[in-house]
Amino acid sequence: MLAAYAARLDADDPLSALELGERPDPEPRESWTTVTVRAASLNHHDVWSLRGVGLAAERLPMILGCDAAGVDENGDEVVVHAVISDPDWLGDETLDPRRSLLSERHPGTLAEKVAVPRHNLVPKPAELSFEEAACLPTAWLTADRMLFTRAGVAPGATVLVQGAGGGVATALVGLASAAGVRVWVTSRSEEKRARVLELGADGAFEPGARLPERVDAVMETVGKATWGHSLRALKPGGTLVVSGATSGADPPADLARVFFLQLSVVGSTMGTRDELQRLARLCAEKGVRPLIQQALPLAQARSGFEAMLAGELFGKIVIIP
Ligand SMILES: NC(=O)c1ccc[n+]([C@@H]2O[C@H](COP(=O)([O-])OP(=O)(O)OC[C@H]3O[C@@H](n4cnc5c(N)ncnc54)[C@H](OP(=O)(O)O)[C@@H]3O)[C@@H](O)[C@H]2O)c1
Numbered sequence: 001m002l003a004a005y006a007a008r009l010d011a012d013d014p015l016s017a018l019e020l021g022e023r024p025d026p027e028p029r030e031s032w033t034t035v036t037v038r039a040a041s042l043n044h045h046d047v048w049s050l051r052g053v054g055l056a057a058e059r060l061p062m063i064l065g066c067d068a069a070g071v072d073e074n075g076d077e078v079v080v081h082a083v084i085s086d087p088d089w090l091g092d093e094t095l096d097p098r099r100s101l102l103s104e105r106h107p108g109t110l111a112e113k114v115a116v117p118r119h120n121l122v123p124k125p126a127e128l129s130f131e132e133a134a135c136l137p138t139a140w141l142t143a144d145r146m147l148f149t150r151a152g153v154a155p156g157a158t159v160l161v162q163g164a165g166g167g168v169a170t171a172l173v174g175l176a177s178a179a180g181v182r183v184w185v186t187s188r189s190e191e192k193r194a195r196v197l198e199l200g201a202d203g204a205f206e207p208g209a210r211l212p213e214r215v216d217a218v219m220e221t222v223g224k225a226t227w228g229h230s231l232r233a234l235k236p237g238g239t240l241v242v243s244g245a246t247s248g249a250d251p252p253a254d255l256a257r258v259f260f261l262q263l264s265v266v267g268s269t270m271g272t273r274d275e276l277q278r279l280a281r282l283c284a285e286k287g288v289r290p291l292i293q294q295a296l297p298l299a300q301a302r303s304g305f306e307a308m309l310a311g312e313l314f315g316k317i318v319i320i321p
Pocket of ligand 1: 142164222268270311
């Protein structure tokens with residue numbers, strides 16, 4: 001089958017490690033099932049994998065991709081939950097120390113077929129297209145857990161989202177605004193600042209800008225470049241939720257601000273299968289839809305990776321096998 005895979009690892013030139021070509025079909029496994037992928041979507045995770053972050057050299061070649069929506073062996077339309085926990089693990093899968101994401105230990109979704117534990121399938125709501133559903137399992141699920149589970153934001157609260165254009169950031173704007181949360185966003189790009197207002201944000205600012213007032217919570221995926229601003233933007237007692245560090249993971253800690261203002265710094269990673277099912281229902285019933293920048297045939301996946309690496313995204317890149 002055709003697949004996009006990491007043939008090598010290259011920390012400095014990740015695209016040189018990406019190949020498109022034939023890979024074997026998934027092997028049948030006890031309590032696993034094979035999904036025919038109708039749409040997949042790219043995440044920054046795929047770039048990290050090509051750089052060798054989270055993907056070990058002995059697992060190469062590895063089919064990339066965490067997200068898919070497709071049709072299972074019974075002919076049912078499904079969304080794939082990307083967190084593969086240990087078969088004996090009970091409870092929140094994101095807390096299993098032995099968990100992995102599809103494409104870290106098991107072949108990923110940028111292929112015609114993907115094998116997953118049967119338990120990882122969630123029904124695809126008929127209201128969502130395969131392309132929309134394929135955006136949910138990583139970026140949208142991460143955004144959902146950051147906002148509602150980890151920050152516990154309430155309607156009427158004000159949230160700052162750093163870095164407007166990314167998959168997680170556009171999901172945060174869509175979800176926060178649907179939940180009645182006032183959402184402010186920063187972006188390096190004037191064009192993205194204008195577009196995020198059309199998406200439902202209530203304010204868009206340059207990185208580091210002084211805000212009209214301090215916020216209840218900040219959603220961080222940018223990391224080093226925006227961390228200081230995130231801490232300065234919070235009200236006393238506010239919460240900074242961090243799930244990524246695209247620009248670097250070693251920012252100055254500013255501990256005095258954290259303890260004097262009693263700030264909470266909270267980590268967040270992916271989400272559970274149950275949260276994914278709830279998110280899919282929310283999207284179906286409340287009309288919230290992932291913003292898709294572009295849908296590309298699998299054979300042209302490289303150009304999607306190039307856009308992501310260049311920071312040119314506004315929304316999600318969907319890949320059609
Ligand atoms: N922990 C988890 O479970 C989890 C899940 C999903 C994602 N993540 C991580 O979260 C991050 C974002 O993921 P994504 O898929 O949304 O990535 P993405 O689509 O590539 O988004 C990158 C965003 O970061 C901003 N950005 C990048 N470099 C920047 C810099 N030097 N300075 C300021 N802003 C910068 C861009 O904002 P502007 O261009 O608008 O300024 C853009 O919005 C990645 O690091 C990813 O690995 C983690």
